Amino acid sequence: MEKLIILGAGPAGLTAGIYAARSGISPLIIERLYAGGQMANTPEIENYPGIPHADGVTLSEQMRAHAEGLGVRFRTLDASALTRTDGGFTLTTDEGELTARTVIAATGASKRKLGVPGEAKYAGRGVSYCATCDGSFFKGQACVVIGGGDAAAEDALYLAGVAGKVTLAYHESALRCERALIEQLKDAGVRMLLGVRVTEIYGSQAAEGVRFTDADGNTRTVEARGVFIAVGSAANSELLRGLLETDAAGRVKAGEDCATDVPGLYVAGDVSEKPLYQIVTACADGANAARQAAAFLRRTV
Ligand SMILES: Cc1cc2nc3c(=O)[nH]c(=O)nc-3n(C[C@H](O)[C@H](O)[C@H](O)COP(=O)(O)OP(=O)(O)OC[C@H]3O[C@@H](n4cnc5c(N)ncnc54)[C@H](O)[C@@H]3O)c2cc1C
Known part of the structure; x- marks a missing residue:
């Protein structure tokens, strides 16, 4: 059983990976496409602090390399269901099932x-x-x-x-x-x-x-x-629907600590409700969620 599975390798998931690895956990990130999520499709980013002009692909690769350098593991899989099981969660993917004690869902959103x-x-x-x-x-x-x-x-x-x-x-x-x-x-x-x-x-x-x-x-x-x-966006939260309530746009409500009503399950980035959907806010969530997951793992050893 994995200690922590992170769903999605957008900025939220990649930051969660970096923070989790630095807490001594070796997380597994599951991503169906490529690292970076929506960020990787953005040719020019001008509001990421410290980098006045970034192209999304480069920033995505840098974040992924940062995570890999700290020992974060990646698998290219499409996750289709998440259920609660004894001592954690079972994730169904296109290549079978995985189990984890904690999960950070950072599956992002898609613009309509x-x-x-x-x-x-x-x-x-x-x-x-x-x-x-x-x-x-x-x-x-x-x-x-x-x-x-x-x-x-x-x-x-x-x-x-x-x-x-x-x-x-x-x-x-x-x-x-x-x-x-x-x-x-x-x-x-x-x-x-x-x-x-x-x-x-x-x-x-x-x-x-x-x-x-x-x-x-x-x-x-x-x-x-x-x-x-600006005709709306929908969160990629289909696989959370049996476990968590979502709003009309599929977004999950969570506090700043990214904790949900399900112990051990956290949401980070655009999949959660927030006033501003940006790379920095997704990264902030990733950091908070990883910290909470690490604390949960320590409490429940
Ligand atoms: C066109 C555009 C331009 C933007 N420009 C900027 C900008 O200049 N500055 C800025 O700060 N923000 C910008 N944003 C917003 C920013 O990109 C997002 O807020 C941010 O990427 C959200 O990060 P995230 O990690 O929450 O989700 P995402 O970036 O959406 O990443 C989620 C990842 O999860 C994966 N995933 C989803 N479901 C599954 C599944 N079932 N199994 C496996 N993997 C899954 C997806 O493939 C994706 O890679 C832009 C957004 C768009 C659409």
Whole structure:
């Protein structure tokens, strides 16, 4: 039986691995794809402290190498179920079962996509799912935010401060974000385009704008270098659902110590509810979760 299995090798899982290894545990990290998670898909990161310009692949490799250097073990496996068993947990993977006394679930989240032509083609070349991360690349340039909830409104407000003209486009006839945010959007000069559906993100080398249709079938075009899609995200928490409650987006509630209602099971990073989903907050969770797991292992020897 493993002392600690960490699910996911994003920044939360990798940091948990580093902290666990430094506590004297030799954790096993299970990852279905490659190290880094969402971070590995981010071409330019400008808000990781101490590294003003990082590319996500390099930062991911550095974190993985740091963990490996401390003795963290990695296996490429897809985990499909987690159950409680005597003295710990059983993890079902595509290559059989593993057991562990403690588990840190750091399985992250996936952004919801629009599924329109041009979205995938211009991802990272104008199309972004994270205004906090990428907004500053569009200084003085027109941007469109797609969505109508609080996150979309906050993205539009953030962009109004760092980019050029901002349009917030939503398919309903009224935004569903908080009333106070609507007032702030007006004050910030954000243009609202309501009752329109995205049909295409167009461009050449990079995104150049968005085409919409309105309820009467008319086509509307908005030129924009930045197209920010804020239509929600869902946590990768399917394998936790039998053990823990999740919110509508699949996120698990946990305190700053990352402990859950199940003794020995911790959640770290984007899979848990938090006010800000970023690399630094995921790393912070990873550190806290590993510390708690180490303390649990000491208490329950
Ligand atoms: C386009 C984009 C740009 C971003 N830019 C920035 C930025 O500039 N700065 C910043 O701070 N943040 C940025 N973020 C946010 C940041 O990347 C995330 O907040 C952070 O990666 C979350 O880390 P995590 O470890 O919790 O989860 P993730 O990074 O999502 O990693 C989770 C890992 O778990 C694995 N996994 C999931 N389920 C299973 C399973 N069942 N079995 C095995 N493995 C599994 C996944 O494959 C993945 O590798 C960006 C996000 C996106 C989408």
